[in-house]
Amino acid sequence: MALPISYNIRNLKLRKGLTVMTALGIALTVTTAVFLMALLAGLQKAFVSSGDPLNVLVMRKGSVAELSGGFDAALFPTLKTLPGIEKDSQGEPIASGEWVVVVVLPRKDGTGDVNVTVRGMMPEGLTLRRSTKLVEGRWFRPGQREVVVGKSIHNRFSGANVGDTMDFAKGQWKVVGVFDSGGTAYDSEIWGDVNQVAADFDRQGGYASAYLRATDAVAADALKHRVSDDQRLKLEGTLETEYYQKQTSSGGAIKFIGMFVAVIMAIGSSFAAMNTMYAAVAYRSREIATLRIIGFSRPSILTSFVIEALLLSLLGAVVGIVLMLPFNGLTTGIGNQVTFSETVFSLHMTPQVVVTAVGFALIMGLAGGFAPAWHAARQDILTSLRA
Amino acid sequence: MTLTRFVTKSAFRNRRRSVLTVLSITFSLILLTLMMTVWRRWYIDKGDAQSAQRLITRHRVSLTQNMPVYYREKMRTVPGVVAVAPTQWFGGLYKDEKPENFFAQFGTDPEEIFKVMTDFKIPDDQLQAWQRDQAGCVVDSDLAKKFGWKIGDRIVLKGTIFPVNLELTIRGIFTPPQPSMTVYFNQKYVEEAVSWAKGRAGTFNILADSPDDVPKVAAGVDAMFRNSPEPTKTESEKAFQLSFINSLGNVKAFILSICFAVIFATLLVSANTMAMSIRERTREVAVLKTLGFTRQRILTLYVGEAVTVALLGGLFGCVLAAGLVFAIAHAPGMGFFFIGMRVTFPTFLLAVFVAGMVGLVSALFPAYHAAKVDIVEGLRYIG
Numbered sequence: 001m002a003l004p005i006s007y008n009i010r011n012l013k014l015r016k017g018l019t020v021m022t023a024l025g026i027a028l029t030v031t032t033a034v035f036l037m038a039l040l041a042g043l044q045k046a047f048v049s050s051g052d053p054l055n056v057l058v059m060r061k062g063s064v065a066e067l068s069g070g071f072d073a074a075l076f077p078t079l080k081t082l083p084g085i086e087k088d089s090q091g092e093p094i095a096s097g098e099w100v101v102v103v104v105l106p107r108k109d110g111t112g113d114v115n116v117t118v119r120g121m122m123p124e125g126l127t128l129r130r131s132t133k134l135v136e137g138r139w140f141r142p143g144q145r146e147v148v149v150g151k152s153i154h155n156r157f158s159g160a161n162v163g164d165t166m167d168f169a170k171g172q173w174k175v176v177g178v179f180d181s182g183g184t185a186y187d188s189e190i191w192g193d194v195n196q197v198a199a200d201f202d203r204q205g206g207y208a209s210a211y212l213r214a215t216d217a218v219a220a221d222a223l224k225h226r227v228s229d230d231q232r233l234k235l236e237g238t239l240e241t242e243y244y245q246k247q248t249s250s251g252g253a254i255k256f257i258g259m260f261v262a263v264i265m266a267i268g269s270s271f272a273a274m275n276t277m278y279a280a281v282a283y284r285s286r287e288i289a290t291l292r293i294i295g296f297s298r299p300s301i302l303t304s305f306v307i308e309a310l311l312l313s314l315l316g317a318v319v320g321i322v323l324m325l326p327f328n329g330l331t332t333g334i335g336n337q338v339t340f341s342e343t344v345f346s347l348h349m350t351p352q353v354v355v356t357a358v359g360f361a362l363i364m365g366l367a368g369g370f371a372p373a374w375h376a377a378r379q380d381i382l383t384s385l386r387a
Numbered sequence: 388m389t390l391t392r393f394v395t396k397s398a399f400r401n402r403r404r405s406v407l408t409v410l411s412i413t414f415s416l417i418l419l420t421l422m423m424t425v426w427r428r429w430y431i432d433k434g435d436a437q438s439a440q441r442l443i444t445r446h447r448v449s450l451t452q453n454m455p456v457y458y459r460e461k462m463r464t465v466p467g468v469v470a471v472a473p474t475q476w477f478g479g480l481y482k483d484e485k486p487e488n489f490f491a492q493f494g495t496d497p498e499e500i501f502k503v504m505t506d507f508k509i510p511d512d513q514l515q516a517w518q519r520d521q522a523g524c525v526v527d528s529d530l531a532k533k534f535g536w537k538i539g540d541r542i543v544l545k546g547t548i549f550p551v552n553l554e555l556t557i558r559g560i561f562t563p564p565q566p567s568m569t570v571y572f573n574q575k576y577v578e579e580a581v582s583w584a585k586g587r588a589g590t591f592n593i594l595a596d597s598p599d600d601v602p603k604v605a606a607g608v609d610a611m612f613r614n615s616p617e618p619t620k621t622e623s624e625k626a627f628q629l630s631f632i633n634s635l636g637n638v639k640a641f642i643l644s645i646c647f648a649v650i651f652a653t654l655l656v657s658a659n660t661m662a663m664s665i666r667e668r669t670r671e672v673a674v675l676k677t678l679g680f681t682r683q684r685i686l687t688l689y690v691g692e693a694v695t696v697a698l699l700g701g702l703f704g705c706v707l708a709a710g711l712v713f714a715i716a717h718a719p720g721m722g723f724f725f726i727g728m729r730v731t732f733p734t735f736l737l738a739v740f741v742a743g744m745v746g747l748v749s750a751l752f753p754a755y756h757a758a759k760v761d762i763v764e765g766l767r768y769i770g
Contacts, residue, residue, distance in 0.1 A: 017662060025655040028648050035644075064484075064547045067451055102449040113630075115449055169448055170616070201452070261418060261645060265652065268414035272656040275407045279663050 002300050003291070008308040011280065012315075019312060022276040026316025026361055027323060029265040034324045034349065034357045036258030042348035043254070043334065047247050050184035051240035054086075055128055056223045058210040061236045066100040070208040073097065075233055082226055084219035085212050088127060096125035097207035099197050103168040103190075108158045114333065114342045116153065117189045118168070120197025121211075128213040132186060137162040137177030142193050148177035150187035152331070152344035166190075169200035185244060188333070188344045211240070247343075254334070266364050269316075273368025277309050281376040288376050289384035302377040309369020310362055317361035321354055394691040401664060408660040409700040412742060415653040416704025417711065420730060420738040422642050422649075424712055428728045429632055430639070432625075435564055437506035439598040442605055443627040444591040447618040453587035454617055462591060465607040467600035470502040473588035475574050479544035479553065490530055491567070492544055494574030497525075503594045506564050513538070513559030517573075523558035524572035531560050542570075551580035565727030566717075593621070650745060653697075657749035661693045665757045672757050673765025682758040689757055693750030694743050701742025705735050 012019045058079060060071045076097045085093040099120040104113045119125075126132075126139055140146040149160045159165070165172045173192065181187050198204050212227075214220035220239060227237030281288070288301060328349045333342040399405045444462070446452035453475075462471045477492040497518045501507055509525060517523045526536055536542065536557055544553040555572050563569075578585045595604045605621040612619045622630075632638055665672075675685060709730040716728045 018659065021655050021659045021662075025652050025659070028652045028655070032645065032648050060550065062545065062547055062550060102451045104447075104449050201448075264414050264418050265649065268411045268652065268656070271407045271411035271414070272652075272659065275404055275411070275656075275660060275663070278403060278407070 003296060003304040005307060005311075008304060008311055011284070011308060012311060015280070015283075018276055018279065019315070022273055023312055023316040023319060025272045026269050026313050026364055027319035029262070029269040029364065030317050030320025030357050030361050031323045032265055033258075033262040033360055034321055034353060035327065035347070036254070036262060037353040037356060038324070038328065038347040038349045039332075040255055040258065041350050041353050042345040045183060045348055046185055046343055046345035047244045049182070050186065050244040051242075052129065052131065053217060053239060053241050054214045054220050055240040056212045056214055056220055056227065056237050057240050057243050058212065058227050058235050058237050059208070061228075061234050063236070066098070066209045067102065070099070070203065070206040071235060073206050075235065076207060076210060078233065079210055079212065079227070079235075082212070082223060084214050084223040084226070086215045088124070092124075094124050094128050094213035096122040096128060096211045097194060097209075098122070098125060098211065099194055099201065099203055099208045101169075101197060101201050101203075105157050105166075105168070108156055114156075116157075116342060118147075118197060119189050119191050120194035121191060122194050124213075125191075125194075125211060128211055129181070129186070131184075132179050132181040135178050135180045137175075139177055140192050141176075143195070144193065145171070145173050145196055146176045147173045147190050147192040148179050149175055149191075150189050151178060151180045152187040152333075153190055154178045155331070156333070156344065169197075171200070183346065185247070185343050188342060212237075262360070266360065270364045270367040273309060273312065273364060274371060276312070277305065277369050277372035278375070280308065281305065281372045284376075285379060285384040288379055289381045292381050293385075298377040302373045305373030305376050306366065306369050309373065310365045313361040313365025313368070314358070316364075317358045320361070321349075321357055324349065390688070391691075394688060394695060397688070398692045398695045401667075404660060404664065405696055408656060408696055409703065411656045412653055412697055412700025412745075413703040413707065415649045415656070416701045416738055416742055417708045419646060419649050419653075419741065420705050420708035420734065421712065422646050423734050423738060424708070424728060424730050426642055427731065427734055429629065435506065436598070437504075437564070438624050440595050440601065441503065441624040442593040442595060442601060442608075442621050443624055444593060444608055444619050444621040445589070445627075447609075447620045450589070452617075453589055454591070454619065456586050456588045458612065458619070459588070459591060461611055462593065462608055465604055465611065467596045467604045467607070468593055469596055470499055470594040472496050472499040472503045472592050473574065473590070474500070474592055475577065475584070475587070475589040476548070477544060477546065477553070477572075477577065478548045479546050481542065481544055490527075491569040493569065493571050494577050495571050497571075497573055500571055500592070501561070503592045504563070505594065507561045507567075508563075509559050509561035517558035520556060520558055521573050521575055522553075522555060524555040524570050525559040525561050526557055526570045527567045528560050528562045529566040530568055530570065531557075536560075544570075549577055549581045549584055551577060553577070592624075650741065653700075653742070653745045654749050657693060657697055657746055658753065660696070661689065661750045662753040664692075665689060665753045669757070669760055669765050669768040672760050673762045673768070676760070676762050676765070686754050686758045689754035690747060690750045693754070694746040697742045697746025697749070698739065701739040704742070705730065705738045708738075709735070 057066075059066060076095075080093045080095050085095060088094050101118050101120075102115045103118050105116050106113055123142055134148070135151070137148070140148055147166065154160045159167075160175060162175055162177060164175045166175060167173075179186075179191070194207070195204075212223060214223050224237035224239060227233065227235050291301060292298075327347055329346050331344055331346040333344045444454075444458075446454050456473055459471045459473055462468055472495055475494040477494055479492055480488070481490065482488045497514075501509060501514060513525070517525050524542070530536070538557055538560065540557045542555050542557065544555065546552055553572065553576060555570075555576075574584075574588075593604065593608070595601050601623050605623070608621045609619055672685060680688075712728055712730050716725050
C-alpha cells in the first residue's frame with residue numbers, strides 16, 4: 001500500500017526552515033537554467049523565424065555571408081530572366097540587388113559602440129519582404145539619402161526616430177520611417193537605397209547579394225538549383241530561411257556556457273537536496289520503523305521519500321520560474337558571427353522552457369532523494385525503534 | 388583536546404552530511420572561480436608587456452571596411468611608432484566548415500610582421516625561407532601540433548571573402564607567448580589573384596616605443612587620417628580584442644548575475660547544514676555551558692565549524708576549477724576567447740576567501756541561537 005502524498009506535504013511543512021532553504025537553493029539553480037534557456041529560445045526565434053521560404057538569396061559561389069564579397073552588376077539582368085520568379089503588377093520580375101555593410105553606432109545608454117547592419121536595396125526589396133510592416137513614417141525613396149530603421153534599432157539607439165539624421169559612412173542620412181518585422185533579425189537592420197549605400201561605401205558596379213521572389217515553394221527550390229547550377233553565373237542560391245537557420249550558430253557559445261553553468265549548479269544543488277533528505281530520514285527513523293510494523297512495505301517507503309524529494313524540488317522549480325517571470329521579454333543584443341553586427345532578441349520563456357525547467361528540477365530532486373529514500377527503506381526495524 | 392581539534396572533530400561528526408556539504412560548496416566554487424578567472428582575463432588583465440606596446444588600426448566605419456595600404460608609410464611618421472605591418476583577414480575554410488577546423492588566417496608583409504609581433508619567436512632560417520617563397524606561410528606551433536603539420540607540408544585554404552583558393556607551403560613554425568591559432572601568409576599572393584584586394588589592408592598592427600606611448604600613438608594616427616575619405620580607429624591590442632567579447636552581449640552583467648546566484652546558493656547550503664547540525668546538538672550545547680563554556684566561545688566554536696567546512700569546499704572547488712580552466716584553454720576548437728586563461732594565485736585566494744566568508748555568515752544566525760540556549764531547557768531537549 002502506498003503512503004498518501006499528504007503525509008509528505010505535512011512533513012515538508014513541519015520543518016519549514018529546512019524546506020524553504022533547500023527549495024530556495026533549487027530555485028536559484030532553476031532560475032539560472034530558465035534564464036539561459038529563455039535566452040536561447042529568444043535567439044532561436046530571432047533567426048529561425050527570419051526569412052521567407054519563397055525568397056531565394058543569391059551570393060557569389062563560396063561566399064558564406066552577404067558581407068563577404070560580391071558579384072558583377074552585369075549578372076543581375078540575367079538573374080531576373082530566370083523562370084519561376086514572381087511578376088509584379090507591371091509584369092516585372094520581383095528581384096532586388098543589395099549591399100550589406102556594417103557601421104558602428106554608439107549605444108543609447110552609453111555602454112560602448114555596436115556594429116549595426118545597413119542594407120541597401122532596390123524598391124523591389126520591400127515588395128519581396130512581405131512580413132515586414134511599416135509602423136511609423138514612410139519607406140525610403142530611391143535616389144535619396146534616406147533610411148528606415150528596424151524596431152530594435154529605433155529602441156536602442158538615439159537619433160533613430162523619424163525626422164532625425166544619422167551620421168555614418170560619408171555623411172548624414174535622414175530617418176524617414178520605422179519598420180517591424182516581428183522580432184526577426186531584420187529588426188536589427190537599417191534599410192536604404194542600394195545605389196546610395198554602394199556609393200557611400202565605394203562599392204558601385206556590383207551587388208553583394210540578390211533576392212529573388214519565387215512564385216511558390218516548388219519554384220523556389222528549382223530557382224535555387226538553377227542559380228547554383230548555371231556555369232556562366234558562378235553564383236549560389238539558398239533559401240533565405242536556410243541562410244538564417246545557419247546563423248543560429250552565433251548562439252553556440254551561449255548554449256555551451258549555459259549548459260555548463262546549469263549542470264554544475266544542478267550538481268551542487270543535488271548534494272544540498274540529498275543533505276536535507278538524509279536529515280529528513282534521520283529525524284524520522286523511528287516513525288519509518290513504525291510504518292513498517294503497521295505493514296507498509298519497503299517499496300512504499302522508498303516511493304514515499306522519493307516523492308517527498310520530488311515535491312521539494314517541484315516547489316523549488318515553481319519559485320525559480322516565478323523569480324524569472326519579471327525578466328520575460330527583456331531584450332538584449334548578441335554579436336552575430338556571420339554578419340559581424342549586433343542582432344537584438346528578447347528573453348523568451350516558451351512553454352517548452354518552463355517544462356524543461358520543471359523536468360530539470362525533478363531530476364535534481366530524484367538525484368538528491370533516491371539515496372536517502374533507499375537508506376530509509378533499508379533501515380533495520382528493531383534498531384530504529386530503539387533509537 | 389585543543390579548540391581547533393574540537394572544531395574539526397565536530398565538523399565531521401556526521402561524516403556523510405559534511406561530505407555532501409563540502410561537495411555542494413565545491414561545485415558552486417568551481418563556477419565562481421571560473422567566472423572570476425574569465426573576468427580577470429577579460430577586464431583586468433592588461434596583457435603581457437609586449438602586447439601592451441601594440442596597437443591595432445582599423446577603418447573607422449567598421450572592421451569589415453578596408454583601408455589603403457599606403458597609410459602604412461604615413462603611420463611610420465607618427466612619433467613613437469617603431470614598426471607597422473598590414474594584416475588582412477582571409478577567413479578561408481580549411482578542409483570544411485566545422486568549427487574545430489577554424490583558425491585565423493592573415494595575409495601580411497613577411498618582412499615586418501615579426502618586427503611588430505616581437506614576442507612571437509621564429510627561427511631566423513625559417514623566417515627567411517618564408518620571405519623568399521611568396522606561396523609560403525608560417526603557422527602557430529600549437530596549431531601545427533593540432534593538425535600534425537610539418538615544415539614543407541602543403542595546406543589549402545578555400546576563400547570565402549576573396550574568390551581564390553590559397554595553396555600554401557609551410558615554411559616556418561612560430562611560437563607566441565600564448566596560443567594564437569594563427570597562420571600568416573604573404574598578402575601578395577591574394578593581391579595577384581584578386582584585383583580588388585590590391586593596395587588594401589584590413590588592419591594595421593603597430594608596435595609603439597613603450598606602453599606609455601600607446602595613447603599618444605593612437606591619437607596621432609587617427610588625427611592623421613581624420614579628414615581623409617577613409618578615417619581610422621586605433622586602439623590598444625587589448626581593447627581591440629575586448630571589442631569582440633563585448634559583441635557577445637552584456638557579458639559583464641551575465642557574469643555578475645551568475646556569481647551572485649552561486650554565492651547565494653552556497654550561503655543557503657551552508658546555512659542549512661549548520662542549522663541542521665546545531666539543532667541536533669542542543670543538548671550538547673547545554674552540557675558545554677554547564678562545563679563553563681561562555682556564549683562567545685560556543686559561538687566561535689560553531690562559526691569555526693562552518694568556516695572549516697566552507698573553506699574545504701572552497702579549496703576543492705578552486706583546485707578543480709584550475710584544472711578545468713587549464714583543460715578548456717588547451718582544448719581544441721574552444722575559440723579565441725579562452726586562449727591563455729588560467730587561475731592566478733590572487734583569484735585562487737579570493738575564491739577561497741569568499742568561501743570562508745560564506746561559511747562565516749551562514750553560521751552566524753544558527754550559532755547565535757545555539758549560544759542563547761537556556762541550560763535547563765537544552766538539557767531537556769530530546770530532538
